[in-house]
Amino acid sequence: MIVQMEHAIKPDVTQVEGQQTARQSDLVEAVRRGQAFPAEIHKSLQGVDAVVDVREFSLWYGASRALYSVSFSIPRKGVTALIGPSGCGKSTLLRSINRLNDLVDGVRVEGQMLLNQSPVYAPDVDVIELRKRLGMVFQKPNPFPMSIFENVIYPLRIDGENRRSLLEEACERALRAAALWDEVKDRLRSSALRLSGGQQQRLCIARAIVADPEVLLLDEPCSALDPLSTARIEELIHEISARYTVIIVTHNMQQAARVSKQTAFMYLGRLVEFGPTADVFQAPRLRETEQYVSGRFG
Ligand SMILES: Nc1ncnc2c1ncn2[C@@H]1O[C@H](COP(=O)(O)OP(=O)(O)O)[C@@H](O)[C@H]1O
Numbered sequence: 001m002i003v004q005m006e007h008a009i010k011p012d013v014t015q016v017e018g019q020q021t022a023r024q025s026d027l028v029e030a031v032r033r034g035q036a037f038p039a040e041i042h043k044s045l046q047g048v049d050a051v052v053d054v055r056e057f058s059l060w061y062g063a064s065r066a067l068y069s070v071s072f073s074i075p076r077k078g079v080t081a082l083i084g085p086s087g088c089g090k091s092t093l094l095r096s097i098n099r100l101n102d103l104v105d106g107v108r109v110e111g112q113m114l115l116n117q118s119p120v121y122a123p124d125v126d127v128i129e130l131r132k133r134l135g136m137v138f139q140k141p142n143p144f145p146m147s148i149f150e151n152v153i154y155p156l157r158i159d160g161e162n163r164r165s166l167l168e169e170a171c172e173r174a175l176r177a178a179a180l181w182d183e184v185k186d187r188l189r190s191s192a193l194r195l196s197g198g199q200q201q202r203l204c205i206a207r208a209i210v211a212d213p214e215v216l217l218l219d220e221p222c223s224a225l226d227p228l229s230t231a232r233i234e235e236l237i238h239e240i241s242a243r244y245t246v247i248i249v250t251h252n253m254q255q256a257a258r259v260s261k262q263t264a265f266m267y268l269g270r271l272v273e274f275g276p277t278a279d280v281f282q283a284p285r286l287r288e289t290e291q292y293v294s295g296r297f298g
């Protein structure tokens with residue numbers, strides 16, 4: 001796998017200009033030596049109003065390094081896509097934002113991560129409180145074995161909220177935002193497990209936004225869904241991003257191109273290029289990005 005990728009990203013001296021060739025050789029060299037590589041951050045994404053600020057962030061699972069000094073700023077509102085071949089660290093980076101990786105034995109991090117300016121990894125951070133500020137949706141829908149209503153308002157319930165009218169309003173608001181209200185409003189008390197896969201995933205999105213998170217983290221949320229449910233969720237992600245900052249991991253490049261405003265391309269634990277989605281797909285700065293988005297490796 002790695003051999004094949006290294007081959008794929010070998011600089012092609014005949015086709016690129018001098019400066020770019022040097023950068024690409026640097027990436028190949030950095031990967032070979034196990035070093036970090038400075039990302040190509042497009043100008044419009046430098047110095048933005050960052051919701052999540054990643055600063056020289058590295059992560060190890062035991063002895064094995066998964067992230068190499070990643071630095072970039074995720075702007076407020078809209079959808080940011082994380083793309084790259086399987087195993088390049090997309091989920092690891094996403095799960096570092098809400099510190100889900102803390103649950104893995106032997107994890108070590110270096111560098112900084114800021115959520116709306118507040119440090120995610122400072123010693124005094126209450127991880128439970130931190131996680132309340134983020135909503136997360138996983139590959140497979142994971143409704144709890146309880147009613148649709150109780151699923152949606154679960155984050156409020158565990159936060160001690162018991163006022164009936166408030167919970168009912170919040171439930172309706174979240175289900176409407178998740179484009180599920182009309183389909184379930186007459187059966188809020190029935191089990192969430194009886195919903196279809198696509199409905200279950202929209203339910204999980206409703207649950208992830210009911211407590212008004214600062215960021216919504218989506219880890220390949222459509223990978224277990226059929227094309228119609230996928231289209232539905234993509235439309236929903238687009239709508240939700242008018243109000244929320246959404247970060248989506250996807251290995252589906254068409255999906256990244258369809259739903260996101262900016263795209264970060266990752267490769268072997270490095271952030272390679274981060275730019276407006278149209279530019280990353282149609283006019284990538286680096287040849288690695290161009291080769292990946294055109295489907296030549298990964
Ligand atoms: N819980 C874990 N323990 C040890 N290694 C892990 C764990 N999760 C992921 N990794 C490793 O970290 C690297 C990045 O994985 P991951 O973030 O899941 O990649 P992606 O989401 O891009 O497919 C891979 O080499 C993977 O094997």
Ligand SMILES: [Mg+2]
Nearest residue numbers: 090091092249
């Ligand atoms: Mg993943």
